Amino acid sequence: MTGFSADWLALREPFDLAARAESAAALDLRGMATRMRGNGQVLDVLDLACGTGANLRALAPSLGGAQRWLLVDHDPRLLAALPGVFAAWSRAQSLHLRSDDQSLHVEGPDWNAEVRWRRADLASALDAVPFAQAQLVTAAALLDLVSASWLDALFERVRKANAAAFFALSVDGRVRWEPVIEEDEAVHQLFAAHQRRDKGFGPALGGEAPALAAARMAAMGYGVTQACSDWRIEGLPMLEAMIDGVGSAALEQGPSAHALVQAWQMQRRASSPRSCLRVGHVDLLMLPA
Structure with a gap:
């Protein structure tokens, strides 16, 4: 499975939060949480490919009430970073944090979350993940990395658990640079092809992921709500990271296009102080019948 650095996850988190705010009006996350709790007091949440816990930090205040999270990732370095990242976040947000070697407990103004984590290779060991205990299965920036067959295996486990699902920030193929330059289209065709390479889960869905996921879950009888959660990027250093x-991905996909890609990067860097990039993403909320 392709890995991501803690630095990249930290760089993208503010853009993810701004994008989620765009979709929030269309998604009744607190209402979903209330429904899935039923008569219980605690909402059990399973977070897949959790990284350093950004999905929890974004979702927990929206879900409200008592929550119990299990965070799953294959990268031991990211899991090891969790306590420090949550400590910094809790201080910044004036939250109360208790921790030990095995768990964290975070208390907000109208919510609290018990947080545990587990290492697992989601690409090859889905059976090692305790889906049966989950009332909500969630992930961020994951669906576009996986194959259709892996997605089917995941959704079958979600259905058997009768859990809700919330998948945030899946790319849908829309990319728009301003100002436009001539090489944009050719470079992004190469980039889109690279997105569909095998990331460890089989041939990746790339920008097709949100539509396919929505169709598959609707066919299972789930109610599906979609909302745009686009990145809007202006200024450095995120623009430079995207360039x-x-x-790099375009060159890996098409080494013979070196001159084209190099010219594109030079023009993009030169114009970055006055540039804006919009990257299309979709959030999907799926509720069992």
């Missing part, structure tokens, strides 16, 4: 990342 570097898109260019």
Whole structure:
């Protein structure tokens, strides 16, 4: 499975939060949480490919009430960073944090969350993940990395658990630079092809992921709500990171296009102080019948 650095996750988190705010009006997350709790007091949440816990930090205040999270990732370095990242976040947000070697407990103004974590390779060991205990299965920036067959295996486990699902920030293929330059289309065709490479889960869905996921879950009888959660990027250093990342992926996909990609990167860097990039993402909320 392709890994991500803690630095990249920290760099993108503010843009993820701004994008989630765009979709929030269309998604009744607190109402979903109330429904899935039923007569219980605690909402059990399973967070897949959790990284350093950004999905929890974004979702927990919206869900409200008592929550019990299990965070799952394959990267021991990211899991090891969790306590420090949550400590800094709790201080910044004036939250109360208790911790030990095995768990964290975070208290907000109208919510609290018990947080545990587990290492597992989601690409090959879905059976090691305790879906049966979950009332909500969630992930962020995951669906576009996986294959259709892996997605089917995941959704079957969600259905058997009769859990709700919330998948945030899946890319849908829309990319728009301003100002436009001539090489944009060719470079992004290469980048889109690279997105569909195998990331460890089989041939990746890339920008097709949100539509396919919505159709598959609707066919299982789930009610599906979609909302745009686009990145809007202006200013450095995120623009520079995107120029570097898109260019590197395009070159890996099409080595013979070196001159084209290099020219594109040079023009993009030169114009970055006055540039804006919009990257299309979709949030999906799925509720069992």
